[in-house]
Amino acid sequence: RRVVIAGVAAVLVLLAGGAATWFAVQDRDEPTGGPTGQAAAAWTRLANMPEQLEGAAVAAFQQKVYVAGGLLTDAQRSKSGRTYVYDPATNAWSTGPDLPRPISHATLVATDSALYFMGGWILEGGSRQVLRLDAGQNRWVEDTPLPETRVAGAAAFDGTRIVFAGGTRPDQSPGEEIWAFQNSAWTVVGKLNVGRQKLAAVTDRAGAVWFVSGGDQRNAS
Secondary structure (H helix, E strand, O other): OEEEEOOOOOOOOOOOOOOOOOEEEEEOOOOOOOOOOOOOEEEEEOOOOOOOOEOOEEEEEOOEEEEEOOEOOOOOOOEEOOEEEEEOOOOEEEEOOOOOOOEEOOEEEEOOOOEEEEOOEEOOEEEOOEEEEEOOOOEEEEOOOOOOOEEOOEEEEOOOOEEEEOOEOOOOOEOOEEEEEEOOEEEEEEEOOOOOEOOEEEEOOOOEEEEEOOEOOOOOO
């Protein structure tokens, strides 16, 4: 297995924070400006989200896109406890099970058989919570908490285990620890070269995870 840390700018945006609009990349039939015979990609506007959100957790699971938690755009910047589900087959949103409490800046990650909601920012501060979606009962159930509270960390499934890194620690410093989650247990598997908040994670689901971008909010590095 490999865990790769990258310090370059993120290249993929799944959800535009602060906008109640959903976009997807689709191939066009005709080439536009590229090499001969090569189709170009274009952004296509799809169904609006039910409400405007920022700092929500997003993941694709079982042919659908899940959006959970986040900050609302009211004057109080209230946290959301809702879960929304987008179905590409119908280009429509539905409501999933509510989270146990309002929360933002959490991490949502899918394995082959389960969807997990990890960490986040609750009213009292950072959270250690780990929730697993019980689709049959239409509810979130508790699983083994993170070793320490984390806000705005990143995680990906490497094909065998979930790998989680970075985020904001209880003392507001950027975390550098890399943890692995397997069989409902956490282990330390490494460290980032520097601590990072609001980073991204991608995986090939064949043993490799890349942690991309992020920084230290205290000095905007």
